[in-house]
Amino acid sequence: MEAINYNERYNRDDYYRWEGDWELIEGHPYAMSPAPGVTHQRVSLKIAMELEKGVEGKGGCRECLVLQDVDYEISEDTIVRPDVLLICKEIKESVDKAPEVIFEIISASTARRDESVKMELYRREGVRYYGLVYPNRSVVKLYRLNSNGEYMKVDDFTNEKCRLELSACSLEIDFSKIWR
Numbered sequence: 320m321e322a323i324n325y326n327e328r329y330n331r332d333d334y335y336r337w338e339g340d341w342e343l344i345e346g347h348p349y350a351m352s353p354a355p356g357v358t359h360q361r362v363s364l365k366i367a368m369e370l371e372k373g374v375e376g377k378g379g380c381r382e383c384l385v386l387q388d389v390d391y392e393i394s395e396d397t398i399v400r401p402d403v404l405l406i407c408k409e410i411k412e413s414v415d416k417a418p419e420v421i422f423e424i425i426s427a428s429t430a431r432r433d434e435s436v437k438m439e440l441y442r443r444e445g446v447r448y449y450g451l452v453y454p455n456r457s458v459v460k461l462y463r464l465n466s467n468g469e470y471m472k473v474d475d476f477t478n479e480k481c482r483l484e485l486s487a488c489s490l491e492i493d494f495s496k497i498w499r
Contacts, residue, residue, distance in 0.1 A: 330396050344436060346396040355402075359424045362454045363387055363402045365497035366422050370405050373483070373490030380488040383407040389414055393444060399437065402452075407487050417441075419485045422450040422459075438462070442470050448483055457498045 328346030340351035355363070367385050374380035385405050391414045392398050404418040421441055423433040433451060441449050442464065449470060451460040458477050462470040473481065478495040 328396065331392070331398065334398050340400070342400055343396060343398045344432075344440065349432060351400065355424070355426075358454045359402075359426065362452060362497055363422075363424055365499075366403045366450075366452065366492075369492045369494075369496055370403065370420065370490070373492055374405070374488070380407070380485070380490060382409070382487065383419070383485070384410070386414065391415075391418065393440070397440070399440070405485075407485055417444040417446050419446070420448040420450070420483060421446050422452055424452045424454060438470065442468065447485065448473075452497075459494055459497075 329343055329348055330346070331343075334341065334343045334348075337348070340354070342349045342351060364387070367387050370385045374383040374385065383405055384407075385403070387403050388400060389404070390398050390400055391404065393415075401418070401421045402424045403420075403422040404414065405420040406414055406416065406418040408416045410416065423429070423437060425433055438449060438451075445464065445468075447464050449462045449464075451462075453459070458475050460475050461473040461481065463473050465471045476494040477498075480491055480493045480495075482489055482491050
């Protein structure tokens with residue numbers, strides 16, 4: 320008897336019935352436990368504060384929202400929860416359009432997913448900037464989507480400032496402030 324290769328796939332309806340914290344990527348569930356630790360939470364908050372400070376009071380940036388730990392509904396079978404995002408499009412109660420900026424805080428349990436699967440997903444969706452944050456090394460690897468639709472590395476940042484050119488405005492982020 321020949322074995323049947325069966326690959327269970329899930330959708331948005333399934334996702335909202337699950338208990339606990341999950342992400343759904345192209346029909347495949349990924350558990351998000353244990354809950355993020357203190358360092359992860361602190362760094363995430365500092366990044367959000369830097370982004371918020373950057374958009375505050377800027378003309379074209381007034382419509383931009385900085386959000387943490389919110390569902391980004393890409394499609395019927397893909398819902399992810401970035402650590403920090405900045406979106407400059409009108410949204411209602413959920414994020415269903417590509418953010419301008421996403422930061423993922425890297426941990427041992429999420430590194431492979433964040434560095435490959437989510438990077439490719441965010442590239443396809445047109446996320447302009449993608450930052451991989453390594454708290455234990457105090458470094459952010461920042462990527463920018465180029466005109467060919469590919470991510471190009473901007474640089475590795477520890478204590479430097481960087482200007483992010485968004486669709487409606489630009490802002491500066493001081494990476495030295497996220498480690499203090």
